[in-house]
Amino acid sequence: QSPLDVERVREDFPILDREVGDGVPLVYFDNAATTQTPNEVIDTFGDYYRGYNANVHRGIHQLSQEASIAYEEAHDRLAEFVGASGEREEMIFTKNTTEAANLVAYAWGLNELGEGDEIVLTEMEHHSTLVTWQQMAKRTGAEVKYIRVDPEDGSLDMEHAKELIGPDTAMVSVVHVSNVLGTVNPLSELADMAHEHDALIFGDGAQAVPNRPVDVEDLDVDFYAFSGHKMAGPTGVGGLYGKKAILEEMEPFMYGGEMIRRVTYEDSSWNDLPWKYEAGTPLIAEGIAFAVAADYLDDLGLKNIRAHEERVTAEAYDRLSRIDGLEIYGPREDEERAGLVSFNLDGVHAHDLSSILNDHGVAIRAGDHCTQPLHQKMDIAASVRASFYLYNTVEELDALVEGIESAKDIFA
Numbered sequence: 442q443s444p445l446d447v448e449r450v451r452e453d454f455p456i457l458d459r460e461v462g463d464g465v466p467l468v469y470f471d472n473a474a475t476t477q478t479p480n481e482v483i484d485t486f487g488d489y490y491r492g493y494n495a496n497v498h499r500g501i502h503q504l505s506q507e508a509s510i511a512y513e514e515a516h517d518r519l520a521e522f523v524g525a526s527g528e529r530e531e532m533i534f535t536k537n538t539t540e541a542a543n544l545v546a547y548a549w550g551l552n553e554l555g556e557g558d559e560i561v562l563t564e565m566e567h568h569s570t571l572v573t574w575q576q577m578a579k580r581t582g583a584e585v586k587y588i589r590v591d592p593e594d595g596s597l598d599m600e601h602a603k604e605l606i607g608p609d610t611a612m613v614s615v616v617h618v619s620n621v622l623g624t625v626n627p628l629s630e631l632a633d634m635a636h637e638h639d640a641l642i643f644g645d646g647a648q649a650v651p652n653r654p655v656d657v658e659d660l661d662v663d664f665y666a667f668s669g670h671k672m673a674g675p676t677g678v679g680g681l682y683g684k685k686a687i688l689e690e691m692e693p694f695m696y697g698g699e700m701i702r703r704v705t706y707e708d709s710s711w712n713d714l715p716w717k718y719e720a721g722t723p724l725i726a727e728g729i730a731f732a733v734a735a736d737y738l739d740d741l742g743l744k745n746i747r748a749h750e751e752r753v754t755a756e757a758y759d760r761l762s763r764i765d766g767l768e769i770y771g772p773r774e775d776e777e778r779a780g781l782v783s784f785n786l787d788g789v790h791a792h793d794l795s796s797i798l799n800d801h802g803v804a805i806r807a808g809d810h811c812t813q814p815l816h817q818k819m820d821i822a823a824s825v826r827a828s829f830y831l832y833n834t835v836e837e838l839d840a841l842v843e844g845i846e847s848a849k850d851i852f853a
């Protein structure tokens with residue numbers, strides 16, 4: 442029994458009523474890429490542009506004040522959502538998780554990293570952090586090391602983590618929940634290991650914040666990033682949590698208006714947190730809608746969302762594992778797994794399978810899911826990923842299984 446009234450929840454998401462192809466109902470299983478948006482979030486944009494569209498922070502007029510209050514309070518809301526007691530001062534709005542990683546890499550890494558420093562990543566990092574730290578290492582002379590992933594069950598080799606994280610480690614950057622394997626990594630244990638050696642830790646929460654209660658202070662991470670469009674919010678906005686003391690010390694990422702306090706021809710000083718890290722006119726409507734998405738998820742309850750997803754995922758795992766020739770990656774049946782299942786069907790390329798599934802109305806993703814090195818390690822060119830969210834039902838899995846069976850017939 443799901444703790445969510447899913448039929449009622451689905452009414453909040455108008456897109457779920459649409460049909461695709463020759464009039465087949467849409468089954469949206471591409472939630473790890475982008476989730477759908479409830480009416481409350483969509484309506485925020487109309488309300489903003491019809492009612493109080495204005496630039497923020499500096500206006501005396503009423504519209505600007507209304508927009509400023511809503512935009513600034515949205516930071517408090519997202520800070521609270523991930524358990525940051527420093528409120529807005531610890532919550533920077535970025536474009537997405539990728540920009541949040543780049544912000545830290547440029548603002549902190551470019552200044553702090555050098556020869557002899559090590560950046561410890563995992564073999565399951567998304568390109569958003571992997572490429573960013575890899576390239577920042579090249580620019581600064583630092584070295585990147587990767588904690589091994591067990592190819593059998595997608596778990597992180599914590600013994601190897603202990604070997605790699607040491608006195609030369611400057612930064613540990615770890616994906617909290619893998620977008621390919623569905624592995625949930627022991628982030629707080631890794632944070633302890635990093636801090637033991639005076640290193641910082643960056644958590645990639647893109648796949649964690651949408652579907653489980655996250656508390657950055659319990660995890661004791663120094664930075665933590667996530668994206669609005671993966672948590673029922675809009676595209677174009679993400680959050681970067683940072684510990685206040687570190688954000689105060691760190692250099693700005695981008696320069697320009699809004700991020701300054703005082704400017705002369707010779708020099709400039711920086712605005713208060715978090716505005717120091719938000720140069721130029723920010724993503725005002727998106728930021729306000731981001732907070733509405735957080736409210737929406739809180740109203741349903743993150744624990745309920747997680748329990749619902751677990752139920753759909755367990756059923757998906759069970760049904761997929763009974764299909765001959767289908768190989769599932771990541772945690773085994775009895776291990777913790779996030780709300781996604783990645784797999785391959787023997788003899789059918791992931792893209793062909795995804796195209797046949799599309800004919801059945803099923804939206805899933807095929808490719809390397811922005812983890813090319815992980816796919817190389819697993820010795821596969823691509824994989825198919827079905828990922829679930831709070832509005833998906835167990836009944837929708839029928840279309841997935843039927844689509845796979847018909848692909849088997851076509852390619853037999």
Ligand code: PMP
Nearest residue numbers: 537538539567569620647648668
């Ligand atoms: N990290 C993980 C684990 C992800 O799944 C994604 C999105 N696929 C990202 C980072 C990047 O998110 P965005 O594209 O919103 O920057």
